[in-house]
Structure formats: C-alpha cells, structure tokens
Amino acid sequence: MINGKRPTVKSRPSFAVSRSPFTVPMRQIIDTQDGSHSILSEEFGVSYHSKYGAIQESMHVFIEAGLHPRMHETQQLDVLGIGFGTGLNALLTCIEADKQQVKIDYTAVEAYPLSLEIISQLNYTTELQLTSQDNFFDKIHDATWENRVAIHPYFSIEKNNMRFEEIDAENAFDVIFFDAFAPNSQPELWEAPMFQKMYKALRSNGILTTYCAKGVVKRTLKSVGFTIEALPGPPGKREMTRALKMPKSKSQAPNSK
Numbered sequence: 001m002i003n004g005k006r007p008t009v010k011s012r013p014s015f016a017v018s019r020s021p022f023t024v025p026m027r028q029i030i031d032t033q034d035g036s037h038s039i040l041s042e043e044f045g046v047s048y049h050s051k052y053g054a055i056q057e058s059m060h061v062f063i064e065a066g067l068h069p070r071m072h073e074t075q076q077l078d079v080l081g082i083g084f085g086t087g088l089n090a091l092l093t094c095i096e097a098d099k100q101q102v103k104i105d106y107t108a109v110e111a112y113p114l115s116l117e118i119i120s121q122l123n124y125t126t127e128l129q130l131t132s133q134d135n136f137f138d139k140i141h142d143a144t145w146e147n148r149v150a151i152h153p154y155f156s157i158e159k160n161n162m163r164f165e166e167i168d169a170e171n172a173f174d175v176i177f178f179d180a181f182a183p184n185s186q187p188e189l190w191e192a193p194m195f196q197k198m199y200k201a202l203r204s205n206g207i208l209t210t211y212c213a214k215g216v217v218k219r220t221l222k223s224v225g226f227t228i229e230a231l232p233g234p235p236g237k238r239e240m241t242r243a244l245k246m247p248k249s250k251s252q253a254p255n256s257k
C-alpha cells in the first residue's frame with residue numbers, strides 16, 4: 001500500500017543510432033555506451049537512462065549514492081522507486097540485497113508499464129551475468145502488479161500502476177530513487193508539490209537520489225526541507241544530487257540558507 005503509512009527522475013539527450021531494430025509505437029530499445037539497453041520514449045522525447053551507460057548510471061546514482069549509505073547501517077530497508085520503467089533500478093537493488101543479505105522491501109510506481117514484448121528483449125540479465133538460478137529480472141517482471149511479491153529471501157517488490165502525483169505515503173521509506181524523466185520534459189514532476197510528497201514519504205534520515213543536478217531543482221528540494229549534497233555524477237555527467245531528510249533537530253527550516 002503506497003498511500004498508507006506503511007509501504008505494503010541533467011537532461012538525457014536523444015539517441016541517433018540504435019543497433020536494436022525492434023520498435024513499437026512510442027517506445028524503442030536503444031543501446032547505451034556500456035553495452036546495456038535503454039528505452040527511448042518518443043512520446044516524452046527522452047531516454048530512460050544516460051546514453052553513456054544505463055547500468056553504469058543506475059549503479060552510480062541509485063545504488064552507490066542512495067542505497068549503499070543506508071544499507072551499511074541497517075538490516076532492513078524500504079525503498080521507493082519513482083519510475084519502474086525497465087525495472088533496472090529494482091533489479092540492481094534486488095542483486096545488492098542478495099549479495100549483502102540486507103532485507104529490502106521495494107515499492108515501485110509506474111503509470112505507463114512497458115509491454116512484455118519490449119521487456120523480454122532487454123539485455124540486463126546477460127550484461128549483469130545473472131545465471132538461471134538468480135534470474136531476478138524475469139521474477140521482478142512476472143510479479144503481479146499491486147501485490148507485494150517475494151523475489152528471494154532478502155527482496156520483495158510491490159509494483160504500483162499509478163501516477164507519481166497520486167502518492168500519499170508518510171514516514172514509509174528510507175530511500176527514494178527519484179528517476180522521473182528530466183525537468184525539461186516533465187517539469188511538473190520537479191516542482192515543490194512533488195518534492196513535498198517525497199519529503200513526507202521519507203523517514204527521518206531518509207535519502208532521495210537523482211541524476212539531476214539543475215540549480216533550480218536543488219533549490220526546490222531545499223525549499224521543502226531537504227539538505228542537499230552535490231556529488232560527482234556518473235560518466236558523462238559532472239554532478240548529481242543527493243537530498244537528505246535530516247532528523248528534526250538537525251534539519252534546516254524550509255527556505256533557510
């Protein structure tokens with residue numbers, strides 16, 4: 001349940017070249033420079049990941065900057081994935097939970113799920129050298145929507161087919177992967193009302209990470225109460241942003257310097 005107290009998205013340039021010929025209306029599989037696939041959304045005019053590497057970007061921005069700091073402190077985490085998309089962030093989290101034996105309950109939100117036809121052609125299992133024993137990618141995509149499903153003893157997922165705007169969770173998550181399309185494509189998702197929702201959804205000491213490093217986005221995050229860190233970005237990008245929900249006594253008042 002994403003709307004209760006307990007849990008039950010730098011511009012990304014468009015791509016000129018694709019070695020993968022498969023297309024469906026509005027969505028096209030593309031190759032990124034680390035060899036992993038991404039999707040080009042013709043509707044929104046952007047790709048789902050960095051052209052320099054989908055896996056590389058997700059590992060850097062979400063797993064290393066978002067998940068690892070909290071994973072090293074606790075044995076149980078609730079993670080909210082804003083934008084399920086290809087399921088790559090969920091998959092990488094699932095792999096980390098298995099490796100480090102930290103229990104993670106992942107909640108994903110997605111308004112426009114990809115077709116199974118597209119999903120079945122994504123190369124993440126091969127690129128990540130997953131064996132048939134740990135074929136988490138298929139299990140994550142086979143999981144029924146709107147239900148919490150255990151993928152392995154340390155990882156469960158609940159995929160919610162809904163709009164980000166409908167999220168109404170409170171003190172429910174330790175980490176948020178904010179992986180919406182870029183502000184120039186969906187500006188309304190990077191404004192104060194959305195970030196207020198994210199702030200409310202996080203527990204004290206919670207972390208929100210995003211690939212975006214725009215000044216206006218950082219200022220908006222700060223205006224709703226977050227403490228901002230500018231971190232080195234993944235290859236091809238100078239910076240990324242990590243936003244912290246500090247415990248009450250340590251947090252800055254909204255709009256303070």
Ligand SMILES: C[S@@+](CC[C@H](N)C(=O)[O-])C[C@H]1O[C@@H](n2cnc3c(N)ncnc32)[C@H](O)[C@@H]1O
Nearest residue numbers: 048083084085086088089111112163164179181
């Ligand atoms: C940058 S992609 C997410 C990539 C994803 N994390 C992955 O690993 O593939 C942004 C996602 O947000 C979804 N989306 C766009 N607008 C939305 C909205 N208002 N509510 C929910 N999902 C939305 C898109 O369909 C897309 O899957």
